[in-house]
Amino acid sequence: xxxxxxxxxxxxxxxxxxxxxxxxxxxxxxxxxxxxxxxxxxxxxxxxxxxxxxxxxxxxxxxxxxxxxxxxxxxxxxxxxxxxxxxxxxxxxxxxxxxxxxxxxxxxxxxxxxxxxxxxxxxxxxxxxxxxxxxxxxxxxxxxxxxxxxxxxxxxxxxxxxxxxxxxxxxxxxxxxxxxxxxxxxxxxxxxxxxxxxxxxxxxxxxxxxxxxxxxxxxxxxxxxxxxxxxxxxxxxxxxxxxxxxxxxxxxxxxxxxxxxxxxxxxxxxxxxxxxxxxxxxxxxxxxxxxxxxxxxxxxxxxxxxxxxxxxxxxxxxxxxxxxxxxxxxxxxxxxxxxxxxxxxxxxxxx
Amino acid sequence: xxxxxxxxxxxxxxxxxxxxxxxxxxxxxxxxxxxxxxxxxxxxxxxxxxxxxxxxxxxxxxxxxxxxxxxxxxxxxxxxxxxxxxxxxxxxxxxxxxxxxxxxxxxxxxxxxxxxxxxxxxxxxxxxxxxxxxxxxxxxxxxxxxxxxxxxxxxxxxxxxxxxxxxxxxxxxxxxxxxxxxxxxxxxxxxxxxxxxxxxxxxxxxxxxxxxxxxxxxxxxxxxxxxxxxxxxxxxxxxxxxxxxxxxxxxxxxxxxxxxxxxxxxxxxxxxxxxxxxxxxxxxxxxxxxxxxxxxxxxxxxxxxxxxxxxxxxxxxxxxxxxxxxxxxxxxxxxxxxxxxxxxxxxxxxx
Numbered sequence: 001x002x003x004x005x006x007x008x009x010x011x012x013x014x015x016x017x018x019x020x021x022x023x024x025x026x027x028x029x030x031x032x033x034x035x036x037x038x039x040x041x042x043x044x045x046x047x048x049x050x051x052x053x054x055x056x057x058x059x060x061x062x063x064x065x066x067x068x069x070x071x072x073x074x075x076x077x078x079x080x081x082x083x084x085x086x087x088x089x090x091x092x093x094x095x096x097x098x099x100x101x102x103x104x105x106x107x108x109x110x111x112x113x114x115x116x117x118x119x120x121x122x123x124x125x126x127x128x129x130x131x132x133x134x135x136x137x138x139x140x141x142x143x144x145x146x147x148x149x150x151x152x153x154x155x156x157x158x159x160x161x162x163x164x165x166x167x168x169x170x171x172x173x174x175x176x177x178x179x180x181x182x183x184x185x186x187x188x189x190x191x192x193x194x195x196x197x198x199x200x201x202x203x204x205x206x207x208x209x210x211x212x213x214x215x216x217x218x219x220x221x222x223x224x225x226x227x228x229x230x231x232x233x234x235x236x237x238x239x240x241x242x243x244x245x246x247x248x249x250x251x252x253x254x255x256x257x258x259x260x261x262x263x264x265x266x267x268x269x270x271x272x273x274x275x276x277x278x279x280x281x282x283x284x285x286x287x288x289x290x291x292x293x294x295x296x297x298x299x300x301x302x303x304x305x306x307x308x309x310x311x312x313x314x315x316x317x318x319x320x321x322x323x324x325x326x327x328x329x330x331x332x333x334x335x336x337x338x339x340x341x342x343x344x345x346x347x348x349x350x351x
Numbered sequence: 352x353x354x355x356x357x358x359x360x361x362x363x364x365x366x367x368x369x370x371x372x373x374x375x376x377x378x379x380x381x382x383x384x385x386x387x388x389x390x391x392x393x394x395x396x397x398x399x400x401x402x403x404x405x406x407x408x409x410x411x412x413x414x415x416x417x418x419x420x421x422x423x424x425x426x427x428x429x430x431x432x433x434x435x436x437x438x439x440x441x442x443x444x445x446x447x448x449x450x451x452x453x454x455x456x457x458x459x460x461x462x463x464x465x466x467x468x469x470x471x472x473x474x475x476x477x478x479x480x481x482x483x484x485x486x487x488x489x490x491x492x493x494x495x496x497x498x499x500x501x502x503x504x505x506x507x508x509x510x511x512x513x514x515x516x517x518x519x520x521x522x523x524x525x526x527x528x529x530x531x532x533x534x535x536x537x538x539x540x541x542x543x544x545x546x547x548x549x550x551x552x553x554x555x556x557x558x559x560x561x562x563x564x565x566x567x568x569x570x571x572x573x574x575x576x577x578x579x580x581x582x583x584x585x586x587x588x589x590x591x592x593x594x595x596x597x598x599x600x601x602x603x604x605x606x607x608x609x610x611x612x613x614x615x616x617x618x619x620x621x622x623x624x625x626x627x628x629x630x631x632x633x634x635x636x637x638x639x640x641x642x643x644x645x646x647x648x649x650x651x652x653x654x655x656x657x658x659x660x661x662x663x664x665x666x667x668x669x670x671x672x673x674x675x676x677x678x679x680x681x682x683x684x685x686x687x688x689x690x691x692x693x694x695x696x697x698x699x700x701x702x
Contacts, residue, residue, distance in 0.1 A: 130595055143536055144537065184494060184580065185580055188580070217594070230584055233577075233584070237564035238592050240564060241588070245596040245597070249600060252624040253617055259617050261616055262620075266617060269610040273602065
């Protein structure tokens with residue numbers, strides 16, 4: 001059955017039309033139905049007559065709202081709220097929200113809601129590296145998270161890697177300040193123990209153990225688990241350092257005539273290198289742990305990145321990523337249980 | 352008065368003789384007395400007859416011990432323990448320990464001991480950037496730290512910037528996942544409030560507020576405060592990404608004849624860029640909060656880095672960095688008070 005993707009277009013730096021161009025590309029590449037939410041006239045100018053793409057007029061954007069949860073509650077007509085409600089109403093299977101992580105998380109929690117047995121949804125971001133992408137989870141949905149939450153993040157990331165990124169047997173690791181199981185905060189040490197026990201002899205996930213910050217770019221793991229605070233700092237540090245090094249190389253290549261000639265000769269190879277670590281290739285950040293999958297491409301993406309986000313959202317839905325997370329967590333007893341059941345097992349009277 | 356620096360030589364990747372070469376350079380550049388601890392024959396072969404440099408035979412190295420605290424307790428004759436004891440015995444003013452952060456911290460705590468009013472010592476690392484170095488504190492001495500500790504780290508970093516790095520009015524920031532004061536874990540939000548209050552209108556420190564991971568390389572602050580877990584991850588991420596980008600550029604520059612010629616022409620400028628972000632320039636990590644200053648140059652440094660560490664350790668001692676930290680903390684009421692005094696003020700009976 002064809003997957004339907006609800007797409008909010010109003011958070012893109014290049015404007016809603018760029019997202020519409022991405023939708024056109026996606027429709028030409030995959031068997032997918034797309035509904036675009038945003039300023040209808042602008043969107044129709046791009047996609048009018050393209051089969052499989054519908055438009056809903058929802059010009060109000062809350063992508064840059066300072067308090068996303070408040071903005072979602074106060075603006076039921078905002079493009080992002082309407083796109084996500086299309087999913088909770090059953091009119092679409094999955095959603096793509098360009099450039100608005102906070103509102104996507106807030107609207108997703110309020111409307112699509114947490115999947116059964118999930119403590120907290122998380123944001124998983126496949127990071128471009130010289131080799132295959134490495135998925136960091138959580139990159140900011142939960143600034144504070146308990147060990148049980150981080151265990152679930154590991155399984156969420158693994159399910160994403162299998163269904164969307166094509167990793168047959170994902171290698172899952174925990175970010176810490178040393179490889180030894182005793183390294184890290186008390187919570188990190190506890191998560192290490194829990195993940196190790198739950199992944200021992202696992203049929204389709206491999207436990208790597210702790211990795212350090214420099215292992216993210218080295219490709220020792222496919223999925224790296226961390227709390228949303230550390231994950232967000234890590235992500236921003238990576239962006240900052242990459243930009244600094246690239247700008248340093250660019251300065252070097254324009255510092256004198258000899259270097260300029262060198263830079264010119266080197267340019268095609270450098271461009272190939274640059275496109276091999278393209279952040280748009282993986283479609284953006286994946287919102288996992290809700291009843292439906294959501295994808296949040298970065299606001300500064302081009303049509304190519306938005307197309308990838310739409311195609312991969314459909315692929316994740318077809319691969320039943322949400323069911324897979326549930327089944328994997330159930331198999332190792334890591335689902336959140338209703339408080340009454342947990343209390344009963346602990347010998348306390350059920351209330 | 353000439354400063355005396357006790358130097359442990361046994362943790363350097365290039366061997367004790369390389370540290371001795373660094374000592375020779377340092378002695379030629381600054382008015383400093385140096386005592387080298389390590390295998391005497393090897394050290395004397397380099398520094399014999401050089402005025403101002405002494406050698407103590409202490410060939411036992413615990414630089415790579417898996418449990419540093421245990422190794423320090425069990426090996427009173429280890430080079431690092433003897434170097435640090437020279438400081439606690441008053442035979443030297445400050446210490447430099449090549450390539451052994453854990454043992455330096457353990458031996459420092461046991462022998463030199465915490466300075467009065469300090470909760471916890473911290474490791475401050477001036478990171479090379481395209482502009483002036485940015486000091487990250489803590490980079491790993493305290494995997495878990497309370498808000499009061501992080502407040503002290505801010506003042507420690509500022510004192511280091513003033514005395515050793517030549518920053519007249521250091522700009523101090525707090526690492527978080529967003530610039531707003533409400534961003535971050537509950538602890539980070541509390542540290543923001545405490546630092547803001549204590550630095551409001553401060554005579555020689557400027558409060559920047561929260562910065563994000565990408566601001567480390569951008570130079571918005573001279574000192575960035577974080578806990579040792581996040582600091583260590585940040586540091587390793589920076590190393591990993593720099594290496595990955597540099598190796599990507601190198602691959603690009605050897606991928607075909609045209610690119611190789613380009614790389615060759617560009618090389619002198621790239622080397623200038625590389626040396627402008629030299630990690631050895633700042634001497635290494637600074638152990639702050641003990642009764643004396645300690646410097647831990649990286650084990651893979653060359654003689655140039657060890658020389659810098661020795662000269663800057665002497666400079667920090669001459670600049671009275673330890674006294675400055677105490678005075679600054681006292682002025683804003685952020686010194687740790689004896690439990691009895693704290694309890695009395697809170698209305699509880701003193702015990």
